[in-house]
Amino acid sequence: MKSTPIARCRPPIWGGMMLELKAINAGYGRAQVLRDLSLRVQSGEILCLLGRNGAGKTTTMQAIMGLIPLMSGAVLLDGEDISQLPAHEVPRRGIGYIPQGRRLFNGLTVAENLEIGLMARKSGHDTLEEVLDLFPRLRERYRQRAQTLSGGEQQMLATARALCLRPKALLLDEPTEGLQPSMIEAIRQVIVKMRQTGVAILLVEQRVDAVLSVADRVAFMENGRGEAVMDAENLRRDHSIVERYVGV
Amino acid sequence: MELGPYLILASLEGAITAAVLALTAVGLSLVFGVMRVVNIAHGEFFMLGAVIAWWITGMIGGPPAVGFGVALIVAPLMVGAIAVLADMTILKRLDYDPERTIVATIGLLYIIQQLTLMSYGPDAHPVTAPFNTRLAIPWVAHGEGGWTLIWPWGLGTTSYKLAVIGAAVVVLLGVWLMMARTKIGLLMRATQQDRDMALAFGIPVERIYALVFGMGAALAALAAVLIVPIQQAHYLMGGDPLLLSFIVVIIGGLGSLPGTVVAAVLIGLSDGIISVFFSPTLAKILATLLVALVLIFRPQGLFGARGR
Numbered sequence: 186m187k188s189t190p191i192a193r194c195r196p197p198i199w200g201g202m203m204l205e206l207k208a209i210n211a212g213y214g215r216a217q218v219l220r221d222l223s224l225r226v227q228s229g230e231i232l233c234l235l236g237r238n239g240a241g242k243t244t245t246m247q248a249i250m251g252l253i254p255l256m257s258g259a260v261l262l263d264g265e266d267i268s269q270l271p272a273h274e275v276p277r278r279g280i281g282y283i284p285q286g287r288r289l290f291n292g293l294t295v296a297e298n299l300e301i302g303l304m305a306r307k308s309g310h311d312t313l314e315e316v317l318d319l320f321p322r323l324r325e326r327y328r329q330r331a332q333t334l335s336g337g338e339q340q341m342l343a344t345a346r347a348l349c350l351r352p353k354a355l356l357l358d359e360p361t362e363g364l365q366p367s368m369i370e371a372i373r374q375v376i377v378k379m380r381q382t383g384v385a386i387l388l389v390e391q392r393v394d395a396v397l398s399v400a401d402r403v404a405f406m407e408n409g410r411g412e413a414v415m416d417a418e419n420l421r422r423d424h425s426i427v428e429r430y431v432g433v
Numbered sequence: 434m435e436l437g438p439y440l441i442l443a444s445l446e447g448a449i450t451a452a453v454l455a456l457t458a459v460g461l462s463l464v465f466g467v468m469r470v471v472n473i474a475h476g477e478f479f480m481l482g483a484v485i486a487w488w489i490t491g492m493i494g495g496p497p498a499v500g501f502g503v504a505l506i507v508a509p510l511m512v513g514a515i516a517v518l519a520d521m522t523i524l525k526r527l528d529y530d531p532e533r534t535i536v537a538t539i540g541l542l543y544i545i546q547q548l549t550l551m552s553y554g555p556d557a558h559p560v561t562a563p564f565n566t567r568l569a570i571p572w573v574a575h576g577e578g579g580w581t582l583i584w585p586w587g588l589g590t591t592s593y594k595l596a597v598i599g600a601a602v603v604v605l606l607g608v609w610l611m612m613a614r615t616k617i618g619l620l621m622r623a624t625q626q627d628r629d630m631a632l633a634f635g636i637p638v639e640r641i642y643a644l645v646f647g648m649g650a651a652l653a654a655l656a657a658v659l660i661v662p663i664q665q666a667h668y669l670m671g672g673d674p675l676l677l678s679f680i681v682v683i684i685g686g687l688g689s690l691p692g693t694v695v696a697a698v699l700i701g702l703s704d705g706i707i708s709v710f711f712s713p714t715l716a717k718i719l720a721t722l723l724v725a726l727v728l729i730f731r732p733q734g735l736f737g738a739r740g741r
Contacts, residue, residue: 250632250633251632252629252632252633271637271639272632272633272638273631273632273635273636273637273638274635275633276633276634276635277635282633282634284630284633288627288629288630289630290622290623290626290627290630291626292622292626293619293622293623293626297619297622297623300619301619301620301623301631301634301636302634304616304620304634304635305634305635305636306635346634350634350635
């Protein structure tokens with residue numbers, strides 16, 4: 186296999202807000218999944234995690250949210266160590282989570298799902314209006330139970346619920362899985378809009394094309410370890426590196 | 434006189450059983466629904482409510498209504514506080530693991546029961562009802578001269594028994610309003626749906642669990658305070674409510690509050706009627722048989738959702 190020069194990742198330009206993982210080790214019970222994983226996501230940047238199934242992408246997000254305990258290492262948000270906090274304090278610091286498979290509160294209505302998002306950081310009514318403006322469809326479905334929505338609408342709701350926190354950092358785990366193209370485009374536009382407002386975005390996505398069209402940088406993962414991190418620009422020009430990490 | 438009046442009387446007795454059972458079972462159902470904890474000690478929280486009510490009314494003295502009124506508020510609060518303590522010191526440390534919490538609550542059952550035996554003693558004690566007017570039930574019979582009203586006809590009920598039914602309805606409505614309309618109810622329902630996502634959206638799940646466990650126990654205690662003027666307080670009185678609550682919760686659908694209430698009415702009424710006309714033992718046998726049938730033909734219960 187031809188060796189490919191691995192570009193150095195762009196150094197942080199503006200030191201302000203960011204999400205940083207410092208050599209975290211984590212797993213389920215005694216089964217360790219993440220090994221010395223380090224990442225940093227700047228505000229106003231989309232960092233995409235790429236890797237094969239079982240590389241530890243979803244586990245990374247659960248570790249950030251405090252849903253699984255760290256064995257060692259730290260997660261910093263704006264320099265504050267949030268890995269020592271109880272799990273329910275992590276979102277209150279400003280991290281919005283859009284989990285794989287959406288994980289909505291299914292028996293609750295659209296309004297109630299959003300209200301839970303609003304309560305987390307005591308966001309006001311103006312936040313709700315802004316979020317509903319991003320997803321007008323949810324306004325039409327406002328009193329319906331979440332489980333009665335279509336797949337695309339459910340993804341909109343999962344995204345809207347996370348945005349109700351007015352997050353500083355947003356974690357998206359395969360947000361376009363199983364959606365039709367028009368929905369994928371709608372979600373993509375919202376992600377890009379969030380980047381413009383200065384949110385740090387960590388995106389897990391299987392479809393490489395979708396990644397390359399929005400990501401600023403791409404971090405590869407293999408067997409729970411962080412591998413190369415590079416500018417998406419380079420990958421768009423040279424696909425071979427992507428093949429190396431996620432090719433079958 | 435024919436069967437009719439006795440049927441009315443039996444239904445009334447059944448309605449009281451149903452009212453008390455609904456309160457107790459809703460407490461059990463709430464705990465199971467939100468926390469996935471099968472609380473074997475639930476009947477002991479019921480018993481504690483009755484014993485504490487006896488203790489409070491004895492301590493305060495004066496007219497029965499005053500002591501009873503205080504007991505009605507203080508006993509559930511005290512039992513709720515004990516349950517919150519048990520949650521924080523025992524269940525939380527077991528990580529709410531479904532199997533281990535069953536064993537832990539069995540232990541809790543014996544601790545509470547034996548402590549009560551040691552302090553309160555083996556005797557049953559009555560609590561005086563705050564009011565107890567005898568009420569005769571009117572009955573219409575078709576005699577020689579057409580329809581005639583027979584009143585009074587000997588058998589009757591008391592104002593207190595009717596008040597128990599009324600109080601249970603009010604409290605159940607209150608629980609429903611809290612779950613459906615308040616912020617804390619919303620947090621409880623979200624926690625019930627998906628614990629991890631509740632955490633990921635800033636809901637302090639451990640505090641919600643402690644609150645729910647306390648509320649469940651308080652509901653059982655409240656039911657016991659209501660029934661103790663009719664039934665007397667005894668350290669072993671928690672067995673029947675526990676069995677019947679489980680029957681009701683399984684028939685109604687695990688974790689479904691409306692199902693629990695409907696099943697409580699069904700089981701309570703049939704228990705009252707069968708007990709009056711046949712025997713209380715037959716009533717229990719039939720209720721347990723019904724559980725077996727429900728488990729075979731509709732495992733999710735009458736109102737439960739399939740496959741969660």
